Amino acid sequence: MVDAQITTDDIPDLIERAEEHYRRSRLTESAADYDTVLALDPDNLDALEWRGEIAVQLDDYETAADRLGAARRIRGDDAFGEYTNLGLALYELNRADEAVDALWRAIQQDADDLVSHSNLGKALYDQHANGERETAIRIAAEWLSRFPDNPDAQHIGAAISGGTTPNVANSAYVADVFNDYAASFEEKLAELAYRAPVLIEALLTRHMIGAEGGLSILDAGCGTGLLGQCLRPIASRLEGVDLSPGMLKEAEAKSCYDTLAEAELVSFLCERPGRYDLIAAADVLCYFGALEDAAAAFYTALKPTGTLAFSVEATETESYILNESGRYKHSAAYLRHVVEEAGFSILALDDDSLRTEYGVPVEGLILLAQRD
Numbered sequence: 001m002v003d004a005q006i007t008t009d010d011i012p013d014l015i016e017r018a019e020e021h022y023r024r025s026r027l028t029e030s031a032a033d034y035d036t037v038l039a040l041d042p043d044n045l046d047a048l049e050w051r052g053e054i055a056v057q058l059d060d061y062e063t064a065a066d067r068l069g070a071a072r073r074i075r076g077d078d079a080f081g082e083y084t085n086l087g088l089a090l091y092e093l094n095r096a097d098e099a100v101d102a103l104w105r106a107i108q109q110d111a112d113d114l115v116s117h118s119n120l121g122k123a124l125y126d127q128h129a130n131g132e133r134e135t136a137i138r139i140a141a142e143w144l145s146r147f148p149d150n151p152d153a154q155h156i157g158a159a160i161s162g163g164t165t166p167n168v169a170n171s172a173y174v175a176d177v178f179n180d181y182a183a184s185f186e187e188k189l190a191e192l193a194y195r196a197p198v199l200i201e202a203l204l205t206r207h208m209i210g211a212e213g214g215l216s217i218l219d220a221g222c223g224t225g226l227l228g229q230c231l232r233p234i235a236s237r238l239e240g241v242d243l244s245p246g247m248l249k250e251a252e253a254k255s256c257y258d259t260l261a262e263a264e265l266v267s268f269l270c271e272r273p274g275r276y277d278l279i280a281a282a283d284v285l286c287y288f289g290a291l292e293d294a295a296a297a298f299y300t301a302l303k304p305t306g307t308l309a310f311s312v313e314a315t316e317t318e319s320y321i322l323n324e325s326g327r328y329k330h331s332a333a334y335l336r337h338v339v340e341e342a343g344f345s346i347l348a349l350d351d352d353s354l355r356t357e358y359g360v361p362v363e364g365l366i367l368l369a370q371r372d
């Protein structure tokens with residue numbers, strides 16, 4: 001409720017004060033002043049847009065969608081350039097169709113708005129999963145054809161539209177996804193009952209790998225360090241490598257690695273011939289389609305008779321497929337073929353549920369192999 005003494009004549013002063021609060025990072029105070037302005041003048045565009053911006057920063061997506069949506073209706077579609085935040089808010093509220101619409105407009109207005117490209121990929125995935133498959137496929141195809149150089153369009157656009165599938169997720173896309181995800185990664189994966197690291201650990205134990213400790217180990221695609229924690233007890237030296245600085249920062253805080261490196265996995269491995277007793281990769285090769293280069297690089301970086309352990313998501317199709325989530329799935333026959341061709345003997349190839357997705361178990365394969 002607005003103080004009876006405050007009138008529309010006070011709006012310029014209120015806006016000035018709100019701006020000053022904002023400049024000094026006093027977001028709550030700034031929001032309160034903009035709310036007062038909007039109580040006096042509900043169509044005040046300045047207040048609507050800034051209140052929406054502040055709401056995004058406070059993770060209050062209901063308010064953000066409401067204020068930014070109102071601003072958009074007043075301005076009309078062509079003139080309004082705040083689709084980035086509106087799209088983000090709608091995506092966070094699981095309003096996938098509206099989010100796709102806003103984010104699509106954002107990238108039309110600014111092709112270099114990389115945040116909106118990235119959020120568009122996520123919103124399209126939700127739209128596809130929520131049943132609006134044909135719309136999602138059509139927009140994804142157009143996204144890819146209009147923005148062929150954008151890493152998100154190249155990967156997730158191709159995955160959803162069923163266009164030409166890249167052989168591997170490009171590094172910029174992967175780093176972007178996981179930087180974004182890093183702070184909430186473990187919480188989200190706990191909700192999804194993620195088990196790949198403990199399944200790999202159990203397989204190693206069953207085969208007595210590292211029973212006496214003292215191994216030189218690489219956690220390949222270490223992420224936040226969930227697998228590293230499982231491997232530490234059998235390591236004399238534990239290294240981690242990952243593309244995403246955000247994930248590596250979380251891994252660093254676990255204090256279980258001797259070294260952590262920001263690098264692309266295959267290049268990293270090729271520069272370290274004969275270095276490791278064990279290389280383990282939990283939920284990493286689902287960002288690789290074709291596995292030939294990775295298998296050859298694992299072979300190079302392992303010592304003779306060294307051990308390789310990894311998980312992938314399973315498919316019954318011939319070799320591998322890229323699904324709408326942007327992750328690849330692999331068949332057991334393809335894994336056997338690639339790993340054996342690279343010079344390994346397979347010790348085990350288990351199937352088990354790796355986690356859930358939309359409440360449904362995601363079936364996986366966990367492979368253990370020994371280098372010749």
Ligand SMILES: C[S@@+](CC[C@H](N)C(=O)[O-])C[C@H]1O[C@@H](n2cnc3c(N)ncnc32)[C@H](O)[C@@H]1O
Pocket residue numbers: 174175178196197220221222223224225226227241242243244247263264265266281282283284287
């Ligand atoms: C789903 S997370 C799994 C992280 C960790 N292994 C775990 O089980 O919690 C996948 C990780 O693989 C990393 N990754 C994917 N492709 C990579 C590549 N080509 N080189 C290095 N890291 C990669 C990602 O950055 C991400 O941190």
